[in-house]
Amino acid sequence: MSEHIQEWLGAYLDGELRGWRLQQVEKHLAECQECSTELAELRNLSALLQEAPIERDFTPAERFAAQVLLRLPPQQEPSLRSRVQKASWWLVPATLLGAATFAQTAGVVSWFVWAAGQTGLLGAAAAQLQDVPQYNLWFHTALNLFNGSLAGAQPALNLAESWGQAFLGQATWLVILAGLYWTWLALWWFRHQRLSSQREIAFSHPDQG
Amino acid sequence: MLANSTVAETSLISRAQRGDRSAYGELVRRYHAGVINVVYRLCGDARLAEDAAQEAFIRGWLHLPSFHEQSSLRNWLYQIAVNAALDMLRKEKKLSTDALDDLPLASHDPDPETAVIQVERKTQVQRAILSLPPSSRAVLVLREYEGLSYQEISGALEIPIGTVMSRLNFARSRLKEILAPQFLSMEVENV
Numbered sequence: 001m002s003e004h005i006q007e008w009l010g011a012y013l014d015g016e017l018r019g020w021r022l023q024q025v026e027k028h029l030a031e032c033q034e035c036s037t038e039l040a041e042l043r044n045l046s047a048l049l050q051e052a053p054i055e056r057d058f059t060p061a062e063r064f065a066a067q068v069l070l071r072l073p074p075q076q077e078p079s080l081r082s083r084v085q086k087a088s089w090w091l092v093p094a095t096l097l098g099a100a101t102f103a104q105t106a107g108v109v110s111w112f113v114w115a116a117g118q119t120g121l122l123g124a125a126a127a128q129l130q131d132v133p134q135y136n137l138w139f140h141t142a143l144n145l146f147n148g149s150l151a152g153a154q155p156a157l158n159l160a161e162s163w164g165q166a167f168l169g170q171a172t173w174l175v176i177l178a179g180l181y182w183t184w185l186a187l188w189w190f191r192h193q194r195l196s197s198q199r200e201i202a203f204s205h206p207d208q209g
Numbered sequence: 210m211l212a213n214s215t216v217a218e219t220s221l222i223s224r225a226q227r228g229d230r231s232a233y234g235e236l237v238r239r240y241h242a243g244v245i246n247v248v249y250r251l252c253g254d255a256r257l258a259e260d261a262a263q264e265a266f267i268r269g270w271l272h273l274p275s276f277h278e279q280s281s282l283r284n285w286l287y288q289i290a291v292n293a294a295l296d297m298l299r300k301e302k303k304l305s306t307d308a309l310d311d312l313p314l315a316s317h318d319p320d321p322e323t324a325v326i327q328v329e330r331k332t333q334v335q336r337a338i339l340s341l342p343p344s345s346r347a348v349l350v351l352r353e354y355e356g357l358s359y360q361e362i363s364g365a366l367e368i369p370i371g372t373v374m375s376r377l378n379f380a381r382s383r384l385k386e387i388l389a390p391q392f393l394s395m396e397v398e399n400v
Contacts, residue, residue: 007378010374010377010378010381011359011374014352014358014359014377016358016359016374041385041389042381042385045381045384045385045388046353048330048334048388049334049338049353049354049384050353051327051330051331051334052330052331052334052335058245058249058255058258058259059259061237061238061241061242062238064237064238064241064245064259064262064263065234065235065237065238065241066234067263068234068237068263068266068267068270069230069233069234069237071263071267072230072233072267072270073267073270073271075228075270075271075273075274086277191279
């Protein structure tokens with residue numbers, strides 16, 4: 001026989017077990033007299049608790065509500081924290097989308113400026129815009145090793161290298177932003193699901209009529 | 210029907226959040242019974258329970274602008290009610306076994322012997338509940354008398370679901386110890 005499952009009996013009685021845990025408890029109960037007796041006792045305890053309804057004469061709801069209304073002070077403004085929390089549900093995706101758009105635009109514009117410089121369209125301004133960034137030094141050093149033999153192909157290679165750098169930079173940013181965006185979306189969805197299920201249960205509760 | 214009541218409730222909450230007192234009054238009437246039930250089970254004293262319930266609804270009004278409409282108002286109010294009841298008990302420095310004098314002595318049963326047994330049972334049960342630590346008592350009351358799921362209790366009391374389960378197990382095993390000699394063993398024989 002498997003180990004006793006007393007710790008799960010309360011949750012079983014309350015209908016809170018699912019999947020393999022539920023199967024485990026049911027299988028064990030079918031073969032264990034001790035746990036079955038324990039479950040019966042829990043059922044009886046629950047029935048006994050229900051047998052003790054409130055029989056006090058409380059103030060009727062109408063009068064109680066009137067008393068509460070008389071005591072109500074002016075309402076407080078939402079706290080800064082709650083306002084920030086509320087706003088963050090649309091600020092986060094808006095910021096991420098803005099950042100993604102900015103990264104995308106900046107990448108495309110940079111590449112066009114560089115390409116224009118390479119083809120001489122920018123004239124004197126090209127010299128300032130074409131400073132080689134530090135991360136490109138290895139590429140230019142490698143090109144210098146083949147000085148002469150690759151001279152003819154250098155503009156095309158520079159263009160390809162620049163495109164590669166721009167693409168990789170942009171792709172990295174977009175992957176990070178997309179990851180953050182999906183994380184936010186998952187959080188929002190889980191929160192929405194949890195609150196919806198709570199709301200449905202709340203409204204189907206017998207006490208609410 | 211369910212959808213209509215949901216819409217009506219959402220509208221009442223929105224109006225109350227904008228400061229409409231009559232809308233809040235309607236919400237108070239709706240949740241009065243549930244909130245009173247919870248705080249009375251926690252306090253065991255009718256006067257304290259009414260005070261705690263009033264305090265809970267006033268706190269609810271003050272914090273209503275921060276309430277998220279997607280949440281359950283009932284669970285949110287229960288959370289406030291549990292805190293108000295525990296605060297009230299601390300303030301009164303009256304652990305509720307003192308309040309047992311306040312328990313109902315009358316019964317509707319015409320047979321005097323049965324009536325005495327029923328009153329005795331109710332007193333024993335209420336005494337046993339009040340002997341629990343407040344944290345376990347709150348979980349037990351929300352589960353047994355209000356029928357909240359573990360997830361709802363977890364949300365209302367802001368504790369993990371595992372803690373809900375362990376507190377409930379503790380409460381039930383304590384109640385079994387206290388009540389078993391008189392009632393539970395007898396009833397198991399009848400099952």
